[in-house]
Amino acid sequence: SADWSYEEAEALGQALEKFPPNTLCRWRLIYEFFCEKCPSSHHEKLLHMAKLMPTQWCTIAPIVGRTAAQCLERYEYLLDQAQCRREDLNENNDDPRTLRPGEIDPNPETKPARPDPIDMDEDELEIEKQLEEARRLAALQKRRELRATDIEVRRYHSRKRDVNYNVEIPFQKLPAIGFYDTTNEEFDPEKVDLRRLRQDNVNSIQKEENEQQPIRKRSKLVLSAPQISDIKLEQVVKLGQATEIAKQQVTETGTPATETLLGDYNLTPDLRTLSTIGATPGITPVRDRLNINAEDGLFDGQMKQIESIGLFTMPKERVAKKSRIHKDVQKQGINFNKDFGQHILKNPLIITSMIDKSAIRPTDIVLEVGPGTGNLTVKLLEKAKKVVAYEIDPRLVAELQKRVQGTPFQSKLDIVIGDILKSDLPFFDLCVANLPYQISSPFVFKLLLHRPMFRCAIVLFQREFAQRLVAKPGEKLYCRLSVNTQLLAKVDHLMKVGKNNFRPPPKVESSVVRIEPKNPPPAVNYQEWDGLTRICFTRKNKLLVSEFKQKKVVALLEKNYRIHCSLNNKTITNDFDTKAKVEEILEQSGFAKKRARQMDMDDFLGLLHAFNSEGIHFC
Incomplete structure (x- = not known):
């Protein structure tokens, strides 16, 4: 470059040889140095x-x-x-x-x-050391000059945490300043007992040593298993008592020969004589299991013989019956009656799910059967306008009234004491109930035949009963209950409920079912329908021809046919055969070779229409 001289270029080359080229600070130093010019x-x-x-x-x-x-x-x-x-x-x-x-x-x-x-190289390191030494000497000279002018320079050092016992005394308690007056002190040299002080010191030292030693736990006392049970021991005592009674009777009669046959159970046998029987002296012989069983059998035989003589009678032990009352129920003081099907639903999640699926409106009147202690009732009162509860047990009625007393729900609850099957149902919009299982079937048909019609019912049934309600043709549980219920309502299975969700728990599983009645209802005489299904499902796996050939069925149909003809002024010929008439109707309608378990709703409606059109009725 024109701005650089030969000397500057030579100095730059020497600097590059002196410093490593990868050191950025060195390049910057050289660059800025030459940029000055x-x-x-x-x-x-x-x-x-x-x-x-x-x-x-x-x-x-x-x-x-x-x-x-x-x-x-x-x-x-x-x-x-x-x-x-x-x-x-x-x-x-x-x-x-x-x-x-x-x-x-x-x-x-x-x-x-x-x-x-x-x-740095060796020369530069030596220069740095000399500079450091010069700084140290300068600081030392400065302190000496300050000390010469009576200015003390304190040098701070890191203080150690440990105690210097050469300088200070640990836990030293200095005496109070001034003289101490001892005129008020009372000292009796006779009361000083140095032995007692020494003994107290020894006791304190021993106590500290005992506290330092680890506490040893006592090992458990392991005893061998008893060779004879308590029951057999009592029997031995009773056998001895019976022997004493027999001895008294023998001594009164004066027959010494009989007295020698009776054993003496008051004396303990000599162990030394028993020990000589074994192979090793001083050790009792080991009896095998067969000998023990034989001796036990002989002992039992002797006891039976004594009882047969009439000298002594063994009392029979009474075994206490196990209580079936639930522990939580015993604490509450309420004994649930299983004859009424009292199984209280205690799981709040299932209760909430039932209420959510019922879709309660603020203007609805809800019917509940078997409220129990009110777990479901309280949740219903929170959402419904009014709850009508039927309860047959007065104790649970009092418990439910006590639960809602003094709350805003008291005016919304109407409790009816009595049997729901013997009472007339009031007007209601919804039915939500944990139903007693023994009234499931009659309650369902009482509910479906109630007028005016309700909107929906969420009911907790036994699992098998719920499966029968929703069964389809061809299934194993398809029965007359399925056909009659599905004729009047739409039935859906909502969820399963385990038996551990109840108190006390039942022996069967449960399910929640939703029943929605068909509105308008089908134009069918329900009594006629029920009579037909009753005959068809007597044996649901048999052919309908075989079902209608039974004598009781033929007699019933003939009786109903004659009543129908008399009401409608129809004459019946002398050679009229009801059995042949029924077979003819089945053949013409095409149901002769069908079975009830495979027929759906339309098939039963067609069969009922075929019989009624010929004047044969079922009620």
Whole structure:
């Protein structure tokens, strides 16, 4: 470059050989060192651009050919020189940009970095050591001069945490300042008992040693199993008593021969004589299981013989019957009667699910059968306008009234004491109930035949009964209940309920069923329909021809046919055969070879229409 001289290039080469090329700070030091010698034309250009674009050093730097930091530093340097000329100061000695003692450099990142000791050679390391030693000697000389002028310089050292026992006494308690008056003290030398003090000291030391020793737990006392049970021991005592009674009778009669046959159970046999029987002296012989069983059988035979004589009668032990009352029920003081089917639903999640599926409106009147303690009733009262509850047990009625007494629900609850099957149902919109299982079938048909019709019923039934309600033709549980219920309503199975969700738990599983009556109801005489299905499902797997050939069925149909003819002024011929008439109707309608378990609703309606059109009725 034209701006560089030969000496400058030589100095640059020596610097590159001295410092590693990968050290950025070294390159920056050399670069900035030689950038100091830039011509005056560059200074004028820099000042002109700074006047046109003040503080825009990123824009000025590429124009001048330097970096933004170099442009800013050079601009400040030129301003400092101009200030020195204005104040008539020496530019070289009194540089205003040089730091005075105690000042902090505001821009340390713009200054060249000091060399690292790792990159130094031996000469430079030696120079650094000499400088460090010079600083230490200067600090030492300064402290000596201050000490000579009576200025003490304290040197702070890190304080150790341990106690120096040569300087201080641990837990030292200094006496109070001043004289202590001992005139009020009473001292009796005769009462001083040094032996007692010594003994107390010994006891305290022993107590501390005992506390330090680990406490040993006593091992369990392991005893061998008894060779004879308590029951047999009682029998031995009773046998001895019976022997004493027999001895008294023998002594009264005076027959010594009989007296020798009776054993004496009051004396304990000599163990030394028994020990001689075994192979090893002092050890009782081990009896095998056959001998033990034989001796037990002989003992039982002797007891039976004594009882047969009439000398002694063995009392029979009475075994206490296990209570079937639930533990929680015993705590409450209520004994649920299973004859009424009292199984209280205790799971709140199932209760909430039943209420959600019933879709209760604020204007609905809800019918509940068997409220029990009111777990379901309270939830119904929160959403319904009124709840009519039928309960047959007066104890649970009192419990339910006590539960809602003093609450806003008291006016919304109407409790009827009595049997639901013997009572007339009131008007209601919904029926939500945990029904007693023994009244399931009659209650369902009483509910479906009730007028005016209700909107929906969510009822908890036994699992098998619920499966019969929703069974389809061809299924195993398809029966007369399925046909009669599905004629009048739409039945859906909602969820299964385990027996552990009740208190006390029943012996069977349960299910929740939704019953929606068909509105309008089908135009069918229900009594006629029920009579037909009763005959068809007597044996649902047999052919209908075989079902209608039974004598009782033929007699019933003939009786109903004659009543129908008499009411309608029809004459019956003498050779009229009811059995042949029924077979003819079945053949013409095509139901002769069908079975009841495979027939759906339309098939039964067609069969009923075929019989009624010929004047044969079932009620």
